Amino acid sequence: MEAIQEKKAVQEPIPVAIGLGGNIGDAETCVLSAIARLGSEPWLSNVCASSLYKTEPWGEPNQPEFINAVITGITDWRAEQILERLHAIESEYGRVRYTRYGPRTLDLDLILLGDQCIESERASVPHPEYRQRAFVLAPLVEIAPEWLDPITGLRIEQLWANLGDPGTATRIDGQVTVCAG
Numbered sequence: 001m002e003a004i005q006e007k008k009a010v011q012e013p014i015p016v017a018i019g020l021g022g023n024i025g026d027a028e029t030c031v032l033s034a035i036a037r038l039g040s041e042p043w044l045s046n047v048c049a050s051s052l053y054k055t056e057p058w059g060e061p062n063q064p065e066f067i068n069a070v071i072t073g074i075t076d077w078r079a080e081q082i083l084e085r086l087h088a089i090e091s092e093y094g095r096v097r098y099t100r101y102g103p104r105t106l107d108l109d110l111i112l113l114g115d116q117c118i119e120s121e122r123a124s125v126p127h128p129e130y131r132q133r134a135f136v137l138a139p140l141v142e143i144a145p146e147w148l149d150p151i152t153g154l155r156i157e158q159l160w161a162n163l164g165d166p167g168t169a170t171r172i173d174g175q176v177t178v179c180a181g
Contacts, residue, residue: 011076011077011078012076013045013074013075013076014074014075014076014113014114014116015072015073015074015112015113015114015144015147016044016072016073016074016075016082016110016112016113016114017070017071017072017110017111017112017113017140017144017147018038018070018071018072018073018082018086018108018109018110018111019068019069019070019107019108019109019111019127019130019135019136019139019140020034020035020038020068020069020070020071020106020107020108020109021055021066021067021068021069021104021106021107021109021135022066022067022093022104022105022106022107023057023063023064023065023066023067023103023104024064024094024103024104024105025105027064027066027067027105028052028067028172030067030093030105030106031052031067031068031069031106032052033093034089034093034106034108035049035069035071037089038071038073038089038108039071041085043075043076043077043081043082043085044073044074044075045073045074045075046073046074047071047072047073048071048072048073048143048144049069049070049071049143050069050070050071050139050140050142050143051069051139051142051171051172052067052068052069052139052171052172053067053068053069053135053138053139053169053170053171053172054066054067054068054168054169054170054172055067055068055134055135055138055168055169055170056135056168058133058135063103064103066135067172068135068136068138068139068169069139070111070136070139070140070142070143070144071143072140072143072144072147075113079110079113079116079118079122079123079125080120080122080123082110082113083110083122083123086108086109086110087108089106089108090104090105090106090107090108093105093106094106109127109130109136110123110125110127111126111127111130111136111140112125112126112127112130112147112149112150113125113126114150115148115150116150117150117151126149126150126151131149131152131159131163132163134163134168134169135169137156137159137160137163137169138160138169138171139169140156140160141156141157141159141160144156145157145160
């Protein structure tokens with residue numbers, strides 16, 4: 001019985017948050033294109049996209065600033081399926097994984113998947129470092145301030161308020177939040 005459930009392709013629809021970022025080439029255009037692309041994916045509905053943010057690099061400071069955003073939506077896919085699709089989209093946008101925290105054309109991270117807590121070889125949900133990252137929390141608090149972190153039980157707006165050193169996360173002028181039902 002357990003093996004059959006593991007092979008199940010879908011689950012009940014639940015909220016999902018995906019972080020987007022990039023700092024190689026025209027990162028702003030790339031992130032906007034990826035937002036549109038994710039909004040057209042059949043496994044993702046009710047997509048809401050944050051504004052774009054210019055942010056300091058994380059982990060490796062000697063690189064260009066990043067452009068970041070977050071989208072939320074509803075999915076019935078499991079974490080492993082989502083991550084596989086996100087990696088395929090990154091590859092289509094020229095992402096090459098050669099240095100952790102290094103420059104990239106596009107980075108797509110699965111941040112939250114409902115109230116699920118998953119730790120496996122293929123998936124870590126919620127994203128293990130998102131609570132310390134202004135480039136995730138700033139756009140996420142813009143579109144989902146009341147969402148709960150499944151580990152701490154805190155709302156996203158509380159995580160943002162509690163962030164000790166948020167770094168620089170500056171909303172880009174002219175960008176607006178876009179939500180589609």
